[in-house]
Amino acid sequence: MGIADARAMYPGIEVVESDHVSDRRLLESIADWCDRFTPLVAIDGDDGLFLDISGCAHLFGGEEAMLNEIVRRLTQQGFDARAALASTPGMAWAAARYSRGPDRIVPAGGEERSLAPMPLAALRLQAKTRAGLESVGLRHVGALLGAPRAPLARRFGSTLITRLDQALGFAEEVISPRLPVPPLSVERQLAEPIGTTENIEQLILLLARTLKQDLERRGEGARRLLLSLFRVDGAVTRIMVGTSRPLREPLMITKLFHERLTAVESRLDAGYGFDLVRLSVSVTAPFTTAQMDLAEDTLEEEEEFALLADRIRARLGDNAILVPTLAESHLPERRVSFAPFGKETPSQKTAMPQPQVPAKIRPIRLLEKPEPVEASAEVPEGPPLTFRWRRAVYRVARAEGPERIAPEWWREDKPRLTRDYFRVEDMDGRRYWLYREGLYGEETAPRWFLHGIFP
C-alpha cells in the first residue's frame, strides 16, 4: 500500500521512514540486555531473539515466571514483545507469533497439538513454498502433519520437511549465540542499583572470590576476564581485561579492573545504576602452582612484573608495553621489532651462531622513519660535509664510513636502493647515523637520510 492510500484511509497516520541499521542496533542492544537471562542469545531475522534457557529457568523461579519476567521488563522499557517457550527453536518461534495466553508455553511433546491449528507461516517457510501449499488447499500445519511426507518433499522441496521436523523436535536445530559462552561466569543481582566505581570494584572482589573456587576446582587460571555491567535501563557495558599469565587471585583481578575502570571512567555512564554485574572468564589456561624458591626471589619478581604489565595494559591499552626483539636481518629497521608484551617471540639471537667479526657500531636510537636531510659532500662518494636536518644545519667534524648495507632482495618485490651508512660527529659533538641511498651513475640521484642517533 502506498503512503497516499494509507493517508486516505487514516488521515492522521504518522509516516516514518524505516531505518534498518538503527533497528538492527536496537535489536542488538536488546539482545545484550537479554544476556542477563542466559549467555546463549541469538538474533533471529529482523525482529526476533532466541534465548536458550536450558539450565537457567530455575534462577528466575521457573519457566513461566521467567517468561513473564522477560515480557514484563521489556514492556516496562516500552517494547511490545511477544514471547513463547518451547523445547525446540522452531516451535518457540511459531508459538511466539501465533499463540496467546497459556498456550505460549508449549510443554515437551505437545508440539504437534500446538502446531496443528497454526497457519503455514508458523513453519518459517519461503513465500513461494507457502503459496504452493496454499494453492493445493493445505492451509494449516495440521494438514501437513497427517500428509505423506515423500510426495510433499518431492513437490515442495526438502526445506519444508526440515522445518516441520525442526519444529517438532525430530531434527536438531542449533541457534548460534552472538557471544562466545564463557567457561566460567559469576554474577550478582542487585536489589539496589550501584553506580560508583568503588562499589563496582567491591563487587568485583566478591565475584572474583567465588570465581577463584571454581578456577581452583578446574585447576585453571583466567587469561581473559570480561565484566558485564547491566544498567537498569537495559544498556550493557562490557569491560575486557587480559592477563599475561593465568590468574586467579581475587585481589589481582580487582586491581586489573581498577585500572581498566579508571581508564574508561569518562566513558562509563552509570545512569540510574547497574542492577546486575557479571564477571566471566572468557579464556582460561592451566594454572601451574610453582614451588617457591627460598633463595631467589626472581619468580616472585617475574610474577610481580607480569601483574604490573597487565595493569599497565589494562589502563593504557593492549599495546602499551612493547618488548624489543631481535630478528635476523641486516637492515637496521628490520633488525629490531617491537612486540606487545605477552605476544612476543623470543629473540632469534640465541638460535643463531655468533658471527666472528666484531659487531658494527649501531646507534642507540633509531628514527621510526629515516628522515631526509640535505647534505653536501666533498667528493660524491664521500661522507657529508654539512647537512641540514629539521631546519638546523650541522657541520661535520669527523666521519666514519661508509658501511654499505644492501637491500634484502629476497624479501622485496620492488628493488630498493643500496645504502651507504656514515657515522658522523658534528662540531659540537653530536653523533648521528646518516646514509646515502642509491648510487651515483644511476637514473635517480642519491639522497641522504638521517636514521639513527648515537650517544
Next chain:
Amino acid sequence: MARMAMAQEKVFALRREIARIEGTLPERLAMPATAGGEAPVLRHYGRPEAVSSAVVKTGVLPLDAALGGGLMRAALTEIAGRETRDSGIVSGFALALAAIVSRNGSGEPSARPILWVCLADVLAEAGFPYLPGLEQFFGVVPGKLFLARARRLEDALWTAEEAARLGGFSATVLELRGNPARLDLTATRRLHHRAREAGRPVFLVRHSAAPEPTAAPTRFLASPAPSPLRETLAGPLPRSIGPPAFTVTLSKSRTGRNGTFVLDWNPHDLAFQERRPFGERGSVQESGRRVQDSGDLVAASFHGPDPAPAARGGLASAQEKRRTG
C-alpha cells in the same frame, strides 16, 4: 655578613619548626666526628643514611665529591637536555648512569630489566630505542628492556610510579619532552618517594627542557662533547669517532656543589672516565682509585716508552659473559 647569618638563622628556625610538625629531626648535613671529615653524612629524617650503600660511585672523583660520595641509588635523578636533537646524548647519559647504578656489589650488571617509559611524541621525535646499539654501548641485552608507551603524561607518570614502587626493575627511565605543567613538584616528589621506598633508581629524562624546580635531589644537564679519537696500535686514529662522550653539568646536588665535567664512557667496562688535558693525566694517581684504563683512550705517554697495559680479565670476560648470558 651579619645579614646572611640572620637569614641562615631564620632558615634553621623554619627547618626546626617543620621538623617539629613532622615529628622528626631536621634533615641536615653533619660532619662526622672521625678524622678527615671529607664525606658529609646525610641525615634523612634524623637517621644518618649509610653513604656506602645508598650511593654508587661513578668512578669520577670530582663528580663523586660533588655528588656527596656518589650517585644515590634509591632516588629520582633528573637528566635534562637543552634540545631534542641531543636525545642520543641525554638518553645515553641516563642509560650510562643506569648501568652504573644497577651494577651489584661484585660489579656485574644487574639481571633485572629496565623499564623505559616514554610519551608517544618522544618516540616520534627522538626515535625508538635501538637494541643492538644499546647492547654495544650500555650492555642492555635483549629481554632486559621493556618499553612502555603512553599517550598522555598522566599515564606516563602513573606507569613510572607503579614501576618505581615495584622494585623489580634495575632502573625506571621516564622520558619526556619540554616542560609540561603536570610535571610539577608534587609529581616529581611522588616519583622520588617511590624510588626511595623501593630502593631502585628512577631517571627522569627531559628533552628540550628549561630548568624548573623539581623534587629530584640530583639534576644533570647533559650536552654533547666531541668524542675521543679511536685508539689503534699506532696511536690515535685521526678524524675517527671513539667511544661516547658527554659534557655534564651538575646543576643540583645534595651537597650543593655544582660543576661541569667532560666524561668519556667506556662501553666495555661500563664506566666513566673524566677527560683532562694531557698534562694532568699523571695527577690522578695521587687521589686514590682510578678508573680502569681500557685502552680505548689516547695513550698517556706519547714520547716516552710506554709499557703495554697488562691484559685485564675484566674486559674480555665481561664481554664474553654478556654475549653468552
